Amino acid sequence: MKHLYATLLLLLVLPIVQGQDRLTGETFTTRSEILARNGMAATSQPLATQIAVDILKKGGSAMDAAIAANAMLGLVEPASCGIGGDIFAIVWSAEDQKLYGFNGSGRSPQSLSIDYFIEKEMNYVPFYGPLPVSVPGCVDGWFQLHQKFGKLPMETLLAPAIDYGREGFPVSEVIAYEMGSNYEDLKDQPGFAETYMPKGRPPQKGEVFRNPDLAATYEKIAKKGRDAFYKGAIAKTIDNYMKKHGGFLSYDDLAKHKSNWVEPVSINYRGVEVWELPPNGQGTAALQMLNLLEGFDIASMGFGSPEYLHVLTEAKKLAYEDRAKFYADPEFNTIPIEALLSEAYTSERKALIQMDAAADTYPAGDMEIETGNTTYLTVADKEGNMVSLIQSIYSEFASGMVPDGLGFVLQNRGQMFNVQDKSHANALEPGKRPFHTIIPAFITKDGMPWVSFGLMGGAVQPQGHAQIVVNLVDFGMNLQEAGDAPRMRHRGSSQPTGSTMTNGGTLNLETGFHPETLRELRKKGHRIGFGVGMYGGYQAIGVDWTQKVYAGASESRKDGQASGY
Template sequence: MKKLVFLASLLFFTFSSIAQDRLTGETFTTRSEILARKGMAATSQPLATQAALDILKKGGSAMDAAIAANAVLGLVEPASCGIGGDIFAIVWDAKEGKLYGFNGSGRAPQSLNIDYFMEQGMKYVPFTGPLPVTVPGCVDGWFALHEKFGKLPMKELLQPAIQYGREGFPVSEVIAYEMVSNYEYVQDQPGFKKTYMPEGYIPRKGEVFKNPDLANTYDKIAKGGRDAFYKGDIAKTIDSYMKAHGGFLSYEDMAGHTSNWVEPLSINYRGYDIWELPPNGQGTAALQILNILEGYDIASMGFGSAEYLHVLTEAKKLAYEDRAKFYADPAFNKIPISDLLSDGYASERRKLIDMSKAADTYPAGDLEIETGNTTYLTVADKDGNMVSLIQSIYSEFASGMVPDGLGFVLQNRGQMFNVQDRNHANALQPGKRPFHTIIPAFITKDGKPHTSFGLMGGAVQPQGHAQIVVNIVDFGMNLQEAGDAPRMRHSGSSQPTGSVMTNGGTLNLESGFDYKTVRELRKKGHRIGTRVGIYGGYQAIGVDLENRVYTGASESRKDGQAAGY
């Protein structure tokens, strides 16, 4: 008997030491929100967060801090982001009381068209190698955003990343896992091993990794400006590298690159204005999902209920069919945005949902049209300016192509082009921007800033954005709870590349949902999946204007950190 009592006591102690009940808030929350008054930064890696805070403390603006953090992330999180990729942002200008939208995505090479793939019998653009490489828009984005919203010199903003590149940094846990899990697909691409496997293997958690080539590239950019990247030796190196390895991206493509300021799109969801960027990104899908959901009493359904997850999934399916048909580069297409976001259209789409049964397929909307890895960060400063910024090279390690001596991988965003149907809105054309998955988001209420947030992870982003908004607005969660809450990710919708959803796709549910809910969803015809690591990575900053307090959140799925001062 004494032995049984001892074992029972030991078992209780063991479970008690593994996890403690939180004193406040939802049980699934990993930590409290971060509160501060003068500034806040939330990124997917603590070194980047600290770099942003250091810039804020030196008197830098929110944009200055965001650029510094992004540069560090390009070094410490190389499988997800970097200056070989693109950038998007939504910026709250406190002085003007206005939101600005920014599209810093690159275009397809002028010498590459859909005929090349059709003649080769290729139905899709490959993920790796030279063919999916488009012009990297990140650096031009930094300078355009800095010109409008920056204070400190670019040289000072890039110095933390330059120093870490030369002295080295310890690789953090989740990033190490992502690197080790994904390098095999690209390790034989020219230049990859020299940069990312200098010792013959991918660096592991806790190992100190250096990238002096990237540090030197950053230094050239800091001294020579954006033209050092697009018209100088860096562009010439990229040009000669691509020619040597069968690529199409040229010096002329680099030199001709431009970014664009765009008007953010919004819908009102139960009194909150939700803001996204227009296509060629997929932010419109998040707004479409929310428009459909507003017709239901979501709060009464309850978080994690089968009823809520069912209607959320069906709304996602409907929005993603429109995403596959309509979302593309607006310079090449007239996109019916106002129709897609209208209340009347949402009402018509909502009628297609059967609350008792999952649909195998939905039609895309009959509207007139003329012919996913990432890092997200958000920063707020003492003057009330807020930046919602997302930057990516697309899939893990992207194309795998690392130009000689530059220290970064070129993005593979061109993989998203449709090369099967030349009449498709997202069909490859010279100089065209591909459909993009990365989307920053922002919430205002009564014309004032409320929350800057984003969620990384390819196709999960619009459905993730919708879940964050619902968690905050309908379920009353705070910013940390809204991100830590278990999420769903439906996969299998029709894609802008040309593939089509069949058999309803798969509803993947993160751990944390009740099994009774899983049973009920299966009864409705949902195919349930349990994949891990596909639910995105969220950061957010909220603002309490009455008390002049910022709230920061960084979820537990990444190595991230929210911190303020």
């Protein structure tokens, strides 16, 4: 009788308890959106966000604040980003009422060709050491973006990061984990341990870390401009360092570097325009996925349902087969973007999806063409300008190579090249930009900005972009909910230049999906997996033009923060 009363009491109380788990929002949401009228910044590290807001308060533009924040992230988040890497951006100009696209990716050394790897019977470019190093495009990107959209002098923008570099900062939790995750593989690379292991180990959470070498490098750039990096003392140091350690990147490669302004590409998804940058990045894959998803009644399936996750996964598989075949440097290839995003091609590809079974393999598209670890941030200012910016050195601590006394690691983006097949679109060639994973995103509605967002994390990015858009549009989530919602990540082959699937690949599902959903997906033939830290890191700013209010979001998977004033 005692147990019966307890059971009845539990049944009476349970609905009340379930209804009171949150004041507002979905159960998985970490917090409410941040709201402000004059400006907003969202980055993956709170100190960088605060610097961005400070720059906005000083009268700086959204671009000024973005550059200042990016410089700070290169200091406080060094395993993921820095001036040894590349940069991409989508910028809304309030004055011009249009979007601008920017590709700041660097090229392969002129003295390195695919024959080097073929002769040595190397099937892949290694992750570490001198061979994967390509020209860093970040600094040139800062100055080109600043010239077009900046207001305050570069010395003002880099000053906060310079001060923190000399005085030190406490390492935050997720970044401490990232800095310690693969140092054993990198500690013997020249200059790495001296810069990032001052006590013989990576810094721990809460430990004060300093990088006076990077502060000095930033000071040279602030005072002498972009040529200090590409034609001055910094370039000469990099050249000497690479020669000393068997590398191919040279002074001439740095001196010849140039970034590119590009036209963003878009598709209409249920009444909103979703914008990405064209290849050599992978943003087109997100658009291909959304085109396929628009052919299904996603809203009626419901978030987290086996039907939705099945369709999402199959759309990913299809888009990534095209990604592996076609995406590369457009200066060396003609890439059929218009055809890949066409209604006819989408219908043809959608017909391959079976609702009751996961595919083991899909063919890449067949069409006539000519042969031929990351940080994301977004900032908006009181004039209505918005910046969606992503910047990376590729894998955690990249090549591991730190030029003498400069305080930053050189990217290993060249690892993405195909060095097995000379006819492949992404085959290594001198002076060529590799296939790139980092992609900023933007959504407009009725011709005006609606959401500036990004989701860092290698190959997960197009998958993540598609999920964010679906969360916002189909499931009606707000910015914070859309980022905090549990995600899927399908993984096939680890190599970006080959097929994305082997026996269907593995569908990794983050904590938060119902066990019954997992069972139903297995019945359809999906191999279910789990992983830690593999689902990306999201930041976003949205606009309510009626109220003239910004909303900011920064998810709980990173150390980040959204803040405004």
